[in-house]
Amino acid sequence: MVEKQSRWANVYLVVMFLILYSPIFYLIFCSFNAGQYMQNFSGFSLVHYGELFSDNRMLQIVLNTFVIALLSSLLATIIGTFGALGIFSVRKSFIKNILLSLNNILLVSPDVIIGASFLIFFTLLGLSLGFGSVLMSHIAFSIPIVVLMVLPKLNEMNSSLIDAAQDLGANSWQVLTRVILPYLTPGIAAGFFMAFTYSLDDFAVTFFVTGNGFSTLAVEIYSRARQGVSLEINALSAIMFIISLLLVAGYFFINQHNSARKNKKGRGRG
Amino acid sequence: MKKLIYAMLAVLITSGLLALGARHFEQAQSAATGDERSGKVLNIYNWGAYIDPALITKFEKQTGIKVNYDTFDSNEAMLTKIQQGGTSYDITVPSDYTVQKMKQLGLLHPLDHSKLTTLKYYDPFIMNRAFDPHNEYSVPYFWGTLGITYNDKYVNAKDVQTWNDLWNPKFRDDIMLTDDARDVFGFSLLSMHKSVNTTDNADLLAAKGKLDALMPNVKAIAADEIKMYMAQDQAAIAVGYSGDASEMIEENSHLHYVIPKGGTNLWFDNLVIPKNAKHLAAAYKFINFINEPKNAAQNAQYIGYSTPNWAAKKLLPKSITDQKEFYPDDAMIKDDQVYTNLSQLKTQQYNDLYLEFKMARH
Amino acid sequence: MKNRLFYFIPYSLWLILFVGAPIILMLGESFLSVSHHFTFANYQDFLGSGTYLRMMFNSVWYAFLITLITLIVSFPTALFLSNLKYKQFWLLLIILPTWINLLLKTYAFIGLLSKDGSINHFIELLGFAPQQLLFTDASFILVAAYIEIPFMILPIFNSINEIDRSLINASYDLGATKWQTFRRVILPLSADGIRAGIQAVFIPSLSLFMITRLIGGNRVITLGTAIEEHFLVTQNWGLGSTIGVVLIIAMIITMALTRERKKRGRK
Numbered sequence: 001m002v003e004k005q006s007r008w009a010n011v012y013l014v015v016m017f018l019i020l021y022s023p024i025f026y027l028i029f030c031s032f033n034a035g036q037y038m039q040n041f042s043g044f045s046l047v048h049y050g051e052l053f054s055d056n057r058m059l060q061i062v063l064n065t066f067v068i069a070l071l072s073s074l075l076a077t078i079i080g081t082f083g084a085l086g087i088f089s090v091r092k093s094f095i096k097n098i099l100l101s102l103n104n105i106l107l108v109s110p111d112v113i114i115g116a117s118f119l120i121f122f123t124l125l126g127l128s129l130g131f132g133s134v135l136m137s138h139i140a141f142s143i144p145i146v147v148l149m150v151l152p153k154l155n156e157m158n159s160s161l162i163d164a165a166q167d168l169g170a171n172s173w174q175v176l177t178r179v180i181l182p183y184l185t186p187g188i189a190a191g192f193f194m195a196f197t198y199s200l201d202d203f204a205v206t207f208f209v210t211g212n213g214f215s216t217l218a219v220e221i222y223s224r225a226r227q228g229v230s231l232e233i234n235a236l237s238a239i240m241f242i243i244s245l246l247l248v249a250g251y252f253f254i255n256q257h258n259s260a261r262k263n264k265k266g267r268g269r270g
Numbered sequence: 271m272k273k274l275i276y277a278m279l280a281v282l283i284t285s286g287l288l289a290l291g292a293r294h295f296e297q298a299q300s301a302a303t304g305d306e307r308s309g310k311v312l313n314i315y316n317w318g319a320y321i322d323p324a325l326i327t328k329f330e331k332q333t334g335i336k337v338n339y340d341t342f343d344s345n346e347a348m349l350t351k352i353q354q355g356g357t358s359y360d361i362t363v364p365s366d367y368t369v370q371k372m373k374q375l376g377l378l379h380p381l382d383h384s385k386l387t388t389l390k391y392y393d394p395f396i397m398n399r400a401f402d403p404h405n406e407y408s409v410p411y412f413w414g415t416l417g418i419t420y421n422d423k424y425v426n427a428k429d430v431q432t433w434n435d436l437w438n439p440k441f442r443d444d445i446m447l448t449d450d451a452r453d454v455f456g457f458s459l460l461s462m463h464k465s466v467n468t469t470d471n472a473d474l475l476a477a478k479g480k481l482d483a484l485m486p487n488v489k490a491i492a493a494d495e496i497k498m499y500m501a502q503d504q505a506a507i508a509v510g511y512s513g514d515a516s517e518m519i520e521e522n523s524h525l526h527y528v529i530p531k532g533g534t535n536l537w538f539d540n541l542v543i544p545k546n547a548k549h550l551a552a553a554y555k556f557i558n559f560i561n562e563p564k565n566a567a568q569n570a571q572y573i574g575y576s577t578p579n580w581a582a583k584k585l586l587p588k589s590i591t592d593q594k595e596f597y598p599d600d601a602m603i604k605d606d607q608v609y610t611n612l613s614q615l616k617t618q619q620y621n622d623l624y625l626e627f628k629m630a631r632h
Numbered sequence: 633m634k635n636r637l638f639y640f641i642p643y644s645l646w647l648i649l650f651v652g653a654p655i656i657l658m659l660g661e662s663f664l665s666v667s668h669h670f671t672f673a674n675y676q677d678f679l680g681s682g683t684y685l686r687m688m689f690n691s692v693w694y695a696f697l698i699t700l701i702t703l704i705v706s707f708p709t710a711l712f713l714s715n716l717k718y719k720q721f722w723l724l725l726i727i728l729p730t731w732i733n734l735l736l737k738t739y740a741f742i743g744l745l746s747k748d749g750s751i752n753h754f755i756e757l758l759g760f761a762p763q764q765l766l767f768t769d770a771s772f773i774l775v776a777a778y779i780e781i782p783f784m785i786l787p788i789f790n791s792i793n794e795i796d797r798s799l800i801n802a803s804y805d806l807g808a809t810k811w812q813t814f815r816r817v818i819l820p821l822s823a824d825g826i827r828a829g830i831q832a833v834f835i836p837s838l839s840l841f842m843i844t845r846l847i848g849g850n851r852v853i854t855l856g857t858a859i860e861e862h863f864l865v866t867q868n869w870g871l872g873s874t875i876g877v878v879l880i881i882a883m884i885i886t887m888a889l890t891r892e893r894k895k896r897g898r899k
Contacts, residue, residue: 023740056299063292083643108883140650152824211357213338223318223341346864490849
């Protein structure tokens, strides 16, 4: 499966994956603990999975979390990509740098400050707190990472590509959809996934801007810390992990299948 | 481009389906049919997992009131949200000094005692504390002490009976502290027989000096994780709340909890009704419901903290209520002190000194 | 292009509303005293206090170490990944662990690093005495780096992946060694990705706070910790905001340092 790569490179990758996945495997292992908490494995049991599936509140929160994560990263990716195009098209390097600095402010600001200022902002506008305010906040703090992921691709893009397209009579919409966006796709995908990660993991901002019974997984987990995070959450993480793994594998399989077919038929367009 | 559009559609459709699923679970969750229009709703703002969920279901069945349960992870964070508004809660659960602070900020609704049918079940010594005289704004939910948890594999019981024992050089690198300026300064002040609410500069500086001398014994300063660390034998001694201690002991039978002789801090988590509550009747109903001895006992058994309800205490198994360290008799806690709210300037001073103490570690 | 401007509207709105709000709050509050009067006292407090300056130094130093380690570990990973056949699949597998809640992963690390945790069992297996791993600078940096690794790998991978294979082949054909090809071809052509990765890791690392307590046992105290405390516990939003402003300045400096130098002719 490897082309001209030494064995050591593969060993390195295997070690890397082991390190990245060791805490996850540990979590999953603990989810089968008959005991109450992560320490002291006292026997195999599925009791925490049973708890999870009878906990309607938790299941509702999980689904809400994913709705927020998917929608916010989608919108953040769209806005961020166009934002990156905008920043890229600015010619004066001074203005470009200011824009970039502004872009990164939310990356560097601690979550409490972002959360508190969004809360003040929303209450000033008289917005009711809940799904809408959480969604907007997640879009807001995910945009900068999308820009950061898309911009390098834009910088790498050969401007002769665009010139050539224009010479061939393409209008700017066509240049965008036929040349620029396809070229940017890896960066856009990276931005989407990073935004998704940010959204799933955010606690502090969501805490401040949520209300009216709307909650996300991170808020629920953190607020349970004082009473001890139960293994129900481990069971949940194990299931989430397996599902994402299956989705990733499934997506990949379909993709592979399609491109194999396309290749047979001749050159396919991306 | 096509690929991007397909991906976009896939994300939209998936989130639509997930939203439907969330809706389903929301409806499945509630035993009551009340909604915002009928007014049969109760918005509770509590620490995560700080109530037996079965009691919420029972309350909903009994009253037909739908409970919305939101959670917070610290008094301060909760206070900031209530203060800012934007969402209104009918019940929340602040600790002692936070009750006082909320009262001072005018964020609390005065309780109408004639509507509280379960007041008679409270232990008298728990009521009428300085943070809320005559329980005008709050009634206790759970209570406990600040104390020392030790592991009998490494520590003799007789070596940890007072606060001053912590300074014993043989506990080098053995002690875990809770990450809270009030608690850390609290026990340092207590060890010198000073008030945990002192505003005296000399006292505070002396407490800080004494803490600096404790530093070689301090292994780490952490928060809720201490429970995990202690259960895993990571440290021999922890300073923390009795509620956390009871959880640790459940996990690791080598652990024991001591209320230090010579006085300690007594803490209370309390039920209050915020000023901007919209469902007062439901809130009173809930306070009465949760204090029904049977319900209070069930809740105490689920949470593992000490209940302030004497009638509920009688319903609890003897094995629990006989534990003197969690249900101390009056003599053990007669010198105990409760936190009162400090002015912002003093809070700042406590925290600045505390930060300096933490920074002095390298 | 007129259209460009049109696409730029939502982004500009975001800049004005959601970036503007925190900036105004931070700048405004940073010049307010506790009693809400205009003052420079917060900045004087910050700059005049050894505690905060040391904390700032700590933050920058640890963020630097975290970024450095992350970069050293991530670059080869990204490079090797780009040679794999199903690289997009493996890349997704790198991202997957980030979808599990951070607090939970940190708890898992506590289990792994604890006195009789898996890592110590492993150390014993190798014939060494068990070590105190938790509450050390090393464990703090390792866990922080662990969390940041995917954010570094992703942009680097994307830029390496873009390199035209024929360039590398040409380099070999011209007699370059592996190392020369790496230094002269791969490294310069992935510079944009490296820069993006450094920015995506270093900037957020400046304000880390939770891991400092959980894994570091508060042995490491960064500006993030102080802000948390001023915003929540002491309710001194003024000083908290001042530290926020300092972080923004640190970010701008970072951006300036990692900015692409004047465009050279590209090969």
